[in-house]
Amino acid sequence: MGTLLVKNADTIVTCDDAVRVFTHADLLATDGVITYVGPTGANVAAAPSVADEVIDARGKVVYPGLVNTHHHFYQIFTRNYPEVQNLELFPWLTTLYEYWKNIDPEVMRYATYSALGELVKGGCTTCFDHHYVFPNGVDGLMEAEFDAASQIGARMIVSRGSMSLSKKDGGLPPDSVVQSVDAILADSQRTVEKFHDPAPFSMRQVVLAPCSPFSVTKDLLVESAKLGRSLGVRLHTHLCETLDEERFTIEATGMRPLAYMESVGWVGPDVWFAHGIHFNDDELRVLAQTGTGVAHCPISNMKLSSGVAHVGDMLRLGIPVGLGVDGSASNDGSSLLEEMRVGFLLHRLNESYNAPTGYDMLKIATRGGARVLGRPEIGQLASGKAADLFMIDANRLELTGAMKDPKAVLAVVGWRGPVDRTVVAGRTVMQGGHLVGIDEERAAAEADACWRRFVEKNA
Numbered sequence: 001m002g003t004l005l006v007k008n009a010d011t012i013v014t015c016d017d018a019v020r021v022f023t024h025a026d027l028l029a030t031d032g033v034i035t036y037v038g039p040t041g042a043n044v045a046a047a048p049s050v051a052d053e054v055i056d057a058r059g060k061v062v063y064p065g066l067v068n069t070h071h072h073f074y075q076i077f078t079r080n081y082p083e084v085q086n087l088e089l090f091p092w093l094t095t096l097y098e099y100w101k102n103i104d105p106e107v108m109r110y111a112t113y114s115a116l117g118e119l120v121k122g123g124c125t126t127c128f129d130h131h132y133v134f135p136n137g138v139d140g141l142m143e144a145e146f147d148a149a150s151q152i153g154a155r156m157i158v159s160r161g162s163m164s165l166s167k168k169d170g171g172l173p174p175d176s177v178v179q180s181v182d183a184i185l186a187d188s189q190r191t192v193e194k195f196h197d198p199a200p201f202s203m204r205q206v207v208l209a210p211c212s213p214f215s216v217t218k219d220l221l222v223e224s225a226k227l228g229r230s231l232g233v234r235l236h237t238h239l240c241e242t243l244d245e246e247r248f249t250i251e252a253t254g255m256r257p258l259a260y261m262e263s264v265g266w267v268g269p270d271v272w273f274a275h276g277i278h279f280n281d282d283e284l285r286v287l288a289q290t291g292t293g294v295a296h297c298p299i300s301n302m303k304l305s306s307g308v309a310h311v312g313d314m315l316r317l318g319i320p321v322g323l324g325v326d327g328s329a330s331n332d333g334s335s336l337l338e339e340m341r342v343g344f345l346l347h348r349l350n351e352s353y354n355a356p357t358g359y360d361m362l363k364i365a366t367r368g369g370a371r372v373l374g375r376p377e378i379g380q381l382a383s384g385k386a387a388d389l390f391m392i393d394a395n396r397l398e399l400t401g402a403m404k405d406p407k408a409v410l411a412v413v414g415w416r417g418p419v420d421r422t423v424v425a426g427r428t429v430m431q432g433g434h435l436v437g438i439d440e441e442r443a444a445a446e447a448d449a450c451w452r453r454f455v456e457k458n459a
Helices: 073-078 089-100 107-121 139-150 182-195 218-231 243-253 257-263 283-289 298-303 312-315 337-355 357-374 439-456
Strands: 003-013 021-030 034-037 054-055 060-064 065-068 124-129 155-162 204-210 237-238 271-273 295-297 321-323 389-393 422-423 429-431
Touching: 003 389, 054 089, 054 429, 060 298, 060 357, 065 321, 065 337, 065 357, 073 089, 073 439, 089 243, 107 124, 107 139, 107 218, 107 422, 107 429, 107 439, 139 155, 139 182, 139 204, 139 312, 155 182, 182 204, 182 218, 218 237, 237 257, 243 283, 257 283, 283 312, 295 357, 298 337, 312 321, 312 337, 312 357, 321 337, 321 357
Parallel strands: 003 054, 003 060, 065 124, 124 155, 155 204, 204 237, 237 271, 271 295, 295 321
Antiparallel strands: 003 021, 021 034, 060 389, 389 422, 422 429
């Protein structure tokens, strides 16, 4: 990958253990790994003559790459559908499953270009996509997703998700996207063996992620946890997102959602849950004691009227918390920058003095996400960490008078539109508002044509 020098940065916000913020600073990386970050000086004086890429960051603020801990790319073609705009989760899902049962590899490819492309433009360098819809007879979905992500150049973590409890058996999804436990486990193992790279700094990994308590059987949860741990991959599912889910789980199992998941082996430092809105105080303590993580998705939670997660309490207890965009159709955008600001404002409204600060939100979106995903090599700018970063121009009119606290500005003031540059593994993947790895104009036209075919198929 060669050597990268980022020189003359106005500010580098590291999000490291020492909370260091450098002014008039440089960053040097070799083969995608940072070897120096700090004040401009003799440490990198000779670097320009040997660096493969030199970025003059004069006037720029440099941040660690953002980490998205929960998304659903496949939903990209069902954004802004009028029939679901004012629904809550259960009716929203049952309506849209009738569209999602028709996804195919072409849809996944262009959904990845669209969703991941927007994320990267907004400074995201690592993304987890919770994919769990596998229509009967359709192969190649994950292959298409990983291939598209590779072209864009982001670090990609994809779940071999699953659903085993159909509508006829008391669940929500239609029969055509539900599989047997044996089929799910066999393909889960195949997917891990084909795609999962456990090495530090890897660009692609796999997670096992049954969808939710209301769409999978107990056997699937038990066996997925056993298989995931035998293969050394992490576990993920939705939990405590809505009160409907809470009622469903209590009626079906006699237990609250977290107690049920604990009974089937689904807590621990290799597990994280999406949403976690309706945990009570005792349950938060269980999460803290077991090191179980939470992907916080404020915009989706607001759109679906699901509630507000107790993120301030989670942080005080030391629960691993990352930020997530959630579904492309329950958020209708793919921007972690927007998620940071909305989350900051939501918790100020809901928790006042106990709310996460602007810098807390940045940490949730960077090193918090790294912790949730079990990736200690990302999420901060320090020697020995991944050269994943983005930069913004601090001299823009939109930021006039706003740079007193560069650690907090992205959450308190916010940033609209693409960042100036995104770098992953020491390589520029987005610059000047345009992705480097794909022909964006062509991809957008082809994605639109694919969406129109998808709409016609579902007419």
